[in-house]
Amino acid sequence: MSWEVMAAEQLAWGVMEEGWRKGPWTAEEDRLLIEYVKLHGEGRWNSVARLAGLKRNGKSCRLRWVNYLRPDLKRGQITPHEEKVILELHARWGNRWSTIARSLPGRTDNEIKNYWRTHFKKKAKVSSDNSEKSKARLLRRQQFQQQQLLQQQQQQQQQTQVFDMRRLMSLLDENENRVPTLPQMKQDASAAATPIFPNTIDDHHQVFLYSVFNNSAALPEATNHDQDINWDGLWNMDEFSGNIYYSNSANRATLRTSAATPYY
DNA sequence: AATAACTCCAACCGCGTCTCT
DNA sequence: AAGAGACGCGGTTGGAGTTAT
CATH class of the missing domain: 1.10.10.60 (Homeodomain-like)
Structure with a gap:
């Protein structure tokens, strides 16, 4: 040559x-x-x-x-219907791309595989991250329950004020849609300047509610992820106390539904 | 405007299965 | 029955194009 x-x-x-x-x-x-x-x-x-x-x-x-x-190849973007089929068949077959491709005339296994990787794999990873988060949440909840138990025992011993969860639930109902942002909550609750739940909640309950929302007895430093923390607390509250969440707000229930919707 | 980050997708690779001799 | 070659499949790579900073 x-x-x-x-x-x-x-x-x-x-x-x-x-x-x-x-x-x-x-x-x-x-x-x-x-x-x-x-x-x-x-x-x-x-x-x-x-x-x-x-x-x-x-x-x-x-x-x-x-x-x-191949002349029978279908060009162009995957249609929403095709995407639906891919999702359904992948749920059934896993990564058996050629099997999935047989149900989509004109599409190749390689094309479907590439489509899956670029459109869904990352979301699946996010979903798995969320599962890690929910494990951590479970741990926090258990710690919180232990903490509450300890607190209650101490309070009974000292015969001091007993927290009434029903009272708190009704307070939450009364103050629907008033969930404050964390900095606002922290500032207001610690300084007890302006009530966060202006209708009825006293300073003591504001601090307690803050700890419920955040699964923490202490007030942490302000964070850039305030909303996350608050809603995280709400998920836990729901799991912890039964139906506080549902009885509390239709809006939040909607948000919860959208957050809990599985995606790939 | 530059460039870093991301997305898309064609093509390659290794390996398992099938088919033929 | 066994070995070799052909075929098919799933995973991975890397370049080009696009979008975000």
């Missing part, structure tokens, strides 16, 4: 390995492959190089035909 030919092949960046070309296909190679299939039909891919004059191995030819040149 002359150096000119070698240089030309480098420029076309078709890599030659053991005599086989690799990398992107040229229009001429496509034409030769289409001609070959017209004459000999699909299959016998290892004969393509010899019969069609292509410097491609059989595997590469088959892949190019199946994923790109």
Whole structure:
């Protein structure tokens, strides 16, 4: 092979390995492959190089035909209906892309696989992260329950004020949609300047509510994720006390539903 | 305007299964 | 029955294009 030919092949960046070309296909190679299939039909891919004059191995030819040149391929974006089918079939079959592709005429396993990876895999990861979060939440809830138990015992011993959960629930009902942001809550509750729940809740209950929302007896430093923390607390509250959450706010129930909706 | 980050997708690779001799 | 080659599948890579900062 002359150096000119070698240089030309480098420029076309078709890599030659053991005599086989690799990398992107040229229009001429496509034409030769289409001609070959017209004459000999699909299959016998290892004969393509010899019969069609292509410097491609059989595997590469088959892949190019199946994923790109086949005339029955459907071009264009995956439709919402196709996406639905992919989701349903993936839930049933897992990563059996060729099986899924059989239910989507004109789509290749490679195309579906790529679509899944780019559109759903990341969301699945987020979902798994959420599952980690819910484990941590469970742990926090258990700690919180222990803490409450301890508190109650101490309070009974000292015969001091007893927290009445029913009272708190009704207070929450009365103050529907008034869930404050954390900095507001922290500032107001600790300073006891302006009541957060102006209707009825006294300073003592404000601090307690803050701790319920945040599963913490102490007031933490302000954070940039105030809303997250507050709603996190609400999820826990729901799990912890039964139906506080549902009885509390239709809006929050809607939010909860949307947050709990599984996605891929 | 530059560039970093992200998305898309064609193509490759390794391996398991099938088919033929 | 066994070995070799062909085929098919799922995972991965890397370049091009697009979007965000």
